[in-house]
Amino acid sequence: MQRRKFIKKSAAVSAAFSIVPSFVMGKGHVPPSDTLYVGAFGVGGRGAGVMQGMYDTKKVKFVTLCDVDDRRAADTYKKYPKAKRFKDFRKVYDKHLNEIDAIMVATPDHMHASIALPFMRAKKHAYVEKPLTHNINEARLMTTVAKENGIVTQMGNQGASSAGSREAKEWINSGIIGKVHRVDCWTNRPVWPQGVPAPTEKQAVPKGLDWDLWLGGAAIRDYNAAYLPFKWRGFWDFGTGALGDMGCHIMETPFGVLDLGYPTEAEASCTTNWVGDFVEADYSSSCPASSIVRLKFNTEAHGDIALNWYDGGLLPDLPDELKDGEKIGDGGGGSIFYGTKGILVADTYSRNARLLPSSNMELFNAPKPYLKRIEGDTGGHQNNFVEGCLNGLETSSAFERSGPLTEAVLMGNLAIKAFQYKKYKPGKKAGDWDPFEYPGRRKILWDGANMKVTNWDMANDWVKGTYRKGWELT
Incomplete structure (x- = not known):
């Protein structure tokens, strides 16, 4: 898929769902109308913790899991075996957009806006880890798009709740x-290491990691363990x-x-x-x-x-x-x-x-x-987002506030x-x-x-x- 066509397409698509009454589902089952269908991006490390907070609400179903590193995502893949797996977020958009209500993004900072914006333009609610973006222009853009599309948003700074x-x-x-x-x-x-020079040694890319997709919008360079995990x-x-x-x-x-x-x-x-x-x-x-x-x-x-x-x-x-x-x-x-x-x-x-x-x-x-x-105090930050999506509850760190922050x-x-x-x-x-x-x-x-x-x-x-x-x- 060409990037430009992908972005243009994101502005024109909306989702539709069949509503099933709760009595049809039977006791103990949550009907689709009371369930938030989520596509998750960056599902190892911090992403796994955010997903757990959402899952604990018993109102979330993860439709897709997307991560460029199979090693980091392995435990999450085991926990949600029915969710479809991807490495390229653009394929999630292309194949499952109409099955998703909301997205959760917990990738490295430099990919937050690149992943979130296409889905936000398609009117998908968005939970994005802190900092919201990698640069100021992205933060302004995310704030504007959220407002224009009337979607529920939350940055992952749990102290706000x-x-x-x-x-x-x-x-x-x-x-x-x-x-x-x-x-x-x-x-x-x-x-983590700071005040260090960029690594120059070329190392073999670990099995299961798509290094090109991990780099995303960043300049091409050789893989080096100095960047992963967390040290980026x-x-x-x-x-x-x-x-x-x-x-x-x-x-x-x-x-x-x-x-x-x-x-x-x-x-x-x-x-x-x-x-x-x-x-x-x-x-x-x-x-x-x-x-x-x-x-x-x-x-x-x-x-x-x-x-x-x-x-x-x-x-x-x-x-x-x-x-x-x-x-x-x-x-x-x-x-x-x-x-x-x-x-x-x-x-x-x-x-x-x-x-x-x-x-x-x-x-x-x-x-x-x-x-x-x-x-739930800070533990309720993810629940605050879920309730915002399902019931219109005001979120603690909507992009209108967290974007300027x-x-x-x-x-x-x-x-x-x-x-x-x-x-x-x-x-x-x-x-x-x-x-x-x-x-x-x-x-x-x-x-x-x-x-x-x-x-x-x-x-x-x-x-x-x-x-x-x-x-x-x-």
């Missing part, structure tokens, strides 16, 4: 810490680093609580892999081992807000109000909200909101909960790339390098409405990304 996220919003809305002017967020990741997250061509991996979790709380919208500017400071004025190797293909990212937002309710991100072992300053022996975060990460009247701290996935100094908790009368809680996260990655950017060329002798231009820390100014960097045009190439011929998004 947590009680903690809603509690933090209720507290801050009560005015207990005043107007927020600064938020610090951090994670303990990466827990540290390479820009496939992943989005520690910020892309955990930002959609940890930044979800400030983003939702404060209605942040698009950032106005971003800058980063990262670990570097160079010595003096000479490059030892090309590390530009890899995300840095650690970074600090500073984003600025302008909000209607709170005015200007600075959001600072830390990863790779770097941590924010401890609040003066923190007593000896008290901790912030939960080991994996957290966030600190600084307001004009006080401080609020939350753990990863928005859990365990609390005030600083801790003595304020003794005096604080928490407002009566008024935001709807999701049954993803854009803000990826805006931080633009600042990281700007910091990493350098011009260099090999020297005349093997192992020698000529001096390079290293601009270092650079502030990126962002026009969110027009999706454009206004002070460094080269960065706009990163906004839209690049695709291998035949895999371009339309």
Whole structure:
């Protein structure tokens, strides 16, 4: 199938189902009208966990399973033996589109939009793992297509369905810490290699893996075990680093609580892999081992807000109000909200909101909960999506909300790339390098409405990304 014809066809197809009354099915059976028929893409690893959450609702049937790696997908194939198996997502579209209500996408980041968009244009509901997309343009496109087609959507950042996220919003809305002017967020990741050069050794492709399909829209290169499994997250061509991996979790709380919208500017400071004025190797293909990212937002309710991100072992300053022996975060990460009247701290996935100094908790009368809680807390994130598809329940992380959140996260990655950017060329002798231009820390100014960097045009190439011929998004 030609890619262009495939994309065009996706806009013109809709699904139809026969409704069978429940009394015909008999006791204990769920009728087709109360069942969500799902096509799953990327069914090993994280995808298997998402599928389990959907399956536990007892309202989902997996029609097709698609994965380019038989090894990773083996357990899932055994668990759902009646589902049809594929390696190429385009064949699922071509052969089973009319049998599917919704899709679940948990592939590497660089293939999220390529897989999801054709099905979304065919009005299929979409659950897509975080980060929603690999670049900003894809996130904007996914948000637009979801709205135009009126489909139910959910990004896989389960903290958005947590009680903690809603509690933090209720507290801050009560005015207990005043107007927020600064938020610090951090994670303990990466827990995979970053700050490393791209592998150059050609290795044999493992049996059962379709390497060309795994690459998808990324540039052709030889297979190397340095990329799989999971380690692809540290390479820009496939992943989005520690910020892309955990930002959609940890930044979800400030983003939702404060209605942040698009950032106005971003800058980063990262670990570097160079010595003096000479490059030892090309590390530009890899995300840095650690970074600090500073984003600025302008909000209607709170005015200007600075959001600072830390990863790779770097941590924010401890609040003066923190007593000896008290901790912030939960080991994996957290966030600190600084307001004009006080401080609020939350753990990863928005859990365990609390005030600083801790003595304020003794005096604080928490407002009566008024935001709807999701049954099962974070474990109900997949159920929230299923109920949205079947019964119209509002989802916690619809693309209308999670798309702009993803854009803000990826805006931080633009600042990281700007910091990493350098011009260099090999020297005349093997192992020698000529001096390079290293601009270092650079502030990126962002026009969110027009999706454009206004002070460094080269960065706009990163906004839209690049695709291998035949895999371009339309």
